[in-house]
Amino acid sequence: MKTTLSPGQQALQEQLEEFLDEELTPLVRRMADRSPHADTEDNPDIRAMIHQALTDLGLSAGLGRESWAIAAEQLGDVLYQGTLLDTAAAAELVSHTAAGGARDELLAAVAEGTRIALAARDTGTGTTADPAPLTVGPDGNTVTGSRSFVGFVPEADQLLVIGRAGGTVRAALVRPDAPGVTVRRHEELGRGELYAVGFDGAPVDTWLETDAGTTLAEAWRAVLDGARVRQAAYLVGLGQGALDLAVSYAKSRKQFGKPLGHQQVIALRLADLTARLDAVRLVVRAAAWEADRPAGAPRLEAAQALAMAAETARKIAAETMQVHGAYGMTEDSDAQLFYRRAAVESLRLGSPAELRSEVAPLLKDRLTGRGHSQPA
Template sequence: MDLAPSARQTLTEQTFASLFDSELVADLRRMGQRDLGAGLDAAPDDASADAREAVWQTLCDLGALRLVPALTPGSGVADQVVLARHIGGALYQSPWADTATAVDIATASRRTDLVARLADGEACALAVRAEAVDEPDRPGPVDVTTERGRLRAVRRFVPFAPDVRWLLLAGTGSGGETALLLVPADHDGVSWHRHDDMGRGDFYQVHFDGVPLADTVDLGGPDAEAVWAAALLRCRIRHAAYLTGLAGAALDETSAYLRTRRQFGRSLASQQSPAFRLADAAAERDAADLLVDQAAWLADTRGDARLAALEALACAAELARRVATESVQLHGAVGMTEEHDAQLFYRRAAVDSLLFGRPTELRRLAAPILAGTLG
């Protein structure tokens, strides 16, 4: 197995590195955030909203949503991982990851017209959880029986609901069947309010109240369960890369800070205790990156990537939280203030590490797969 970067991945790195340079990243990390307690209707200020839209359009123009074989021959999850690490390091909040999942599902459903529109920037958000404790492997219920030909559902922690073109509603019907429905976000039967979360993010509770099925796009059909499982696998690999990118940037920020702080006549970075803690975290980050690269390689070569994807995300989720905690501690009291980004990494890691499965749940899902490989 050769995990060395391919020419395609190198090109992807070169394409997006300039967008996520050090000067812009400092602004991206705080773009659109609202203070905790700002309220359910709080919105980003106009300047921040305009900047987010400009960055999103630039991402689309650079081909961020075209990194799939159907649109760019030779590309795949390995290329998406490169971009996801940049996005994680910038803590850039955008619909990219969810729209990439929608592209996967539309590709599997052979909706080439929709794939092209999504790739051109028709943003999409995943609507999966009915309750906060739900796991994405079993989407929340969808009721299409109360009123003939209409759907009703409630979804929590849906990102960017007011800003996207489509909501991809993943659900479980009364008979246990999986449904994948693309719903216009501006439909009269759709309403939402923002969650006031510690990550200061853009998560919403969304109500689908009597939306006619005729106004939705069915992306699953009889193979919906398999389509969702395959899309969720690739989604988890991308999210694992996002989390390792977050951890890497937190390490870089902490290392830079410790080099400027002096104690006992020399920088904290040169002293054994903090230096060893940083080295330990860096080694763990490198190991998580290898797991992510392996999972991406298996997904692109049509190998069985189920176990690798679960392992990569579980490892990356725990890594992001641990490194973010270390970052705050090594900064000291100032790390909990708005003056430094340490607290921002910590808050984002606390929320983002749980989005596509808690580590304990990921290990529960991995256990039977691992047992099968051991005979």
């Protein structure tokens, strides 16, 4: 893999750094915090404006996975919350569908700022890699089922519902305000915008169908690999943001007349976390590079990268809380916010335990010489 950024990737990174500056970053970090003590009245409008601005910077359909990994890392650093990463996955799946006017219209809509939320998993049934059951109505134009942990549903223009119907993976676009759709927000640790969604004969706007020779299950598998690489990069960024916060606090907070960072125990812990995070960043970048290769089949790499990034982000967030002490648990501190977000984001596309269960047979195949053979 290459270890330097291309001119285009360097330009994208610089544009994002300029946009997500010191003035905007604190706002972005708090814009999805549903604390009972926070003012969240204008947050949906703020998220919509930020989504549009990021789309205008080029974070939409057609961006390579290496470039997306660079962008997602910066989004994780500022704890971005919104539909952008889901929309990127939806656009990838749309790009796998049969060529024609419907596909072109959908991709054009995404490029202009249409927001799509993924609805693939139900509580207790299936995993992200194995979508939950979905019942298609007799007329073929409605769906029935339930999905949990769907992000930012009230702000999405469409829900991309993935499910198994009659043993076949199907994908439908459904409006969140359509008849038969019920939405309930979860009260969860991250205090964010995750929802349980029910579909009871909800009308389908568009069914996504693939070209001959490619099944939707195969297309979804490829899209999920890309989504996992982006989520892993997001978690690397989240870990970096938390680590920077811990280092800054250790430099400024004094104990017994000296900064906390002068204590050998704390200094060594922060150095260890820095080394771990740098290693995981390389693993994630390698997975993104593999995903962008013409013959790339990054199922193993994507699952490994996400499992490592999830565990590392949670560890760094927990250590950051410890460095901050009791202050880290207060509403004024971002340490508790990184901790909350890490707890939720590390499970979004599969828990580390689920990912390891996927990795084990794939790694065995790789070691026994069966190469990149990765059935859907």
